[in-house]
Amino acid sequence: MARDTLDETPIVDRAELIEHLRKGEKPVDQFRIGTEHEKFPFNLSDLSPVPYAGERGINAVLSELQVLTGWDVIAERGNVIGLADPEGGGAISLEPGGQFELSGAPLETLHQTCIEANGHLAQVREIAKSLGLGFLGLGVAPTWSRDEMPIMPKQRYQIMTDYMPKVGTRGLDMMYRTTTIQVNLDFSDEADMVRKMRVGLALQPIATALFANSPFIDGKPNGLRSNRAAVWLDVDLQRSGPIPFVFEDGFGYERYADWVIDVPMYFVKRGDAYIDATGFTFADFMAGKFTPLEGERPTMGDWVNHLSTVFPEVRLKRFLEMRGADGGPWNRICALPAFWVGLLYDSGVLAQAEALINEFDAEHRHHLWRTVPYEGLQTTVKGRTVQAIAKDVLSLASEGLKRRGKASGEASDERGFLTPLEDAAHSGRAPADELLAAYNGPWKGDIRKVFETNAF
Template sequence: MARDQTDTTALTTRDELVAWIEAGCRSASEFKIGTEHEKFPFRRADLSPVPYEGPDGIRALLEGMQALLGWEPIHDRDKIIGLYDVTGGGAISLEPGGQFELSGAPLDNVHQTCSELHAHLAQVREIAEPLGIGFLGLGMSPTWTLAETPVMPKGRYGIMTRYMPKVGSRGLDMMYRTCTVQANLDFSSEADMVRKMRVGLALQPIATALFANSPFTEGKPNGFLSARSEIWRDTDNDRAGMLPFAFEDGFGFEAYVDYALDVPMYFVKRGETYHDVAGASFRDLMAGKLEQLPGELPTVSDWANHLSTIFPEVRLKRFLEMRGADGGPTNRICALPSFWGGIYYDQTSLDGAWDLVKGWTAEERQALRDAVPSEGLRATIAGRSVLDVARDALSLAQLGLKRRNRLNWLGEDERIHLRPLVQVLDERRTLAEALLDEYERSWDRDVDRVFAKMAY
């Protein structure tokens, strides 16, 4: 999760909430790509999770990264919980179970994304290796129980931890035992946002299948290819899911704002204090009717923070966040923004993607979303397999990237970053299935072997 916003400008009307999102519109020539990825820290000596405190814990890791990078620290009271580059170069933050996240800078192309990623991983290794810390690229922690997983000292996570069991059975697993990679992309207008939102929601299960990489839990196969995606099916359905209303006539910024107004809040932050308002709506805050903070009215920070705690498969803020992919190895992290950038940032490919999905019904989209975590490429929609739809979608992404023509120093365009997805389709198996094959054939059914296989 990105760091909390700090804009105390007052908001008094629904129109101001709409305008805040609409201000994200930018011309196509200014479109950027942002990539976020999470990874599991682990002790190399015994493959255990890394606690926050201690001379070789997460705190020490963050302090070492601060010394190396010169980035500004982010604190929760007296605890360092992240870092950010004041020049706009990105941020490092902690997820609830210690997952280490890079929120990358908005960049022009995926070549730059890959350079940023490789630099980050080299920097992290420089600090982590003397501490005996490694990092694992999977969508779910493969061996640790919830009880064994450390808890990071962030106030908002305490509120979420208390609230999650009230609204779903898997929220704590989501918080503490999953990792994702996310691509953030721009829109030029409300109409452009709507087209991209619909294409993104419809194709998100396709991306989930292509990036499926979470087949193990607590030392054994869990029965899924993307257990991370399955966990989201029962985390908090008031704030997650496929947003069927986005396909209804009249959908736009206002409709999303109306949805967000009624999504239960987690907290309101005032100064250094997180006030637990879990279950109340932003609409209550707009009316000054929060039981915990009577008469308190919202700020821009409150709105931005609230939007960051809504978790649909595609999330709208001042850009669109593609949220369907499991965490994974370095080349998969670069592949995700390439896949979505190729579709979103070329009008012909975007229109082609809409033609691919526009005939699907809400029921078909939901059935696909429900099937993909276990069935992966074998799942079907409208009489076609995910494998076939993914081939069409990947072809659209390749053509879009070819037309974008962003070249690296060797004269190669961004299609080179799609090679891991081409391999998935050529082999007709996900990375999760490849890991399960190794588990059966060469690991003697020892899931600990995945730490060597999938470490960065």
């Protein structure tokens, strides 16, 4: 999750909230790629989750990483909770259950993104090995119960932990037992944002199917391809899901801002303190009705923080976050940004992707969102399988990457990063299918083998 801000610029009226989003617009030649990926730390000795404290805890890993990278420490009430690159703009943060997240720097090419990911994983492996730890690339913790998961010392997570059971049944699973790969992408103006958001939302289930990598939970298979995506079906539908209003006429910055304004808040940050704001919307805060700070109006920092607490399948900030993929191995970390950059960063390919999604109405999109977590690439919509649709989508993404022509070494462009996805679309087998085949075959039902096959 994003680092919370303390920008104290006062908000005078609603127009400033909309303008904040508009300020994300960039010229096409300044478009960048920001890749985020999470992973589970575990003890090599007994495959248990790793606590925050202790000589071999997460705090120790962060301390070693700080020495190795020289990055700045991010601390909260004396606890190290992350690291920030003062030059490149990247950061390392902790998810609620100790999941390590690298929020990558904004980079120009996918080649650079893959170098960044490989470098980070090499550093993490070096430190983890010395501490007797490993890191697991899987969308859901396969064997650990919710009660076994450690809790990171971040105030916002405690507020969320208390609130989640009030609005859904799976919010705590989302927080403590899932990981994802995401990519952050730019837009040139409001019309470009709308086009990319609609294509992103409509095709997010296709990405979910291709990246499905969480067929196990609580120590066994339970019939799903992406348990992570299924968890999101019942987290908090006030702030998550495929937000269908994006496809309505007139959608833009204003409509998105109005939606976020009416979503209940989690917290308000003042100094080092996080004030519980559940039960109040941002609209209440703007009207001076947030009783813990009676009469006080929000700041721009409050708005930025609140934007980070809505969780649609594509999230708008000053960039677009593509949020539909399970956590996975290193080649998937490189493949996720390749998939979306290929589709969204060439205007001609984007137009073809728009034509493709126009074949689906709201009912079709809802069906894909609800069904893909269970059936993956074999989901059927309008008489076609998601596998067949994925082939068409990947053909477009490949063309988009070819047109970019970003070369590196012997590679004339970035299309090679799509290979694991093309293999999955051709075979009809996502990572989850491969894991289930291994579990029912050579593993002979020993789920612990996943800590070998999917460790970084």
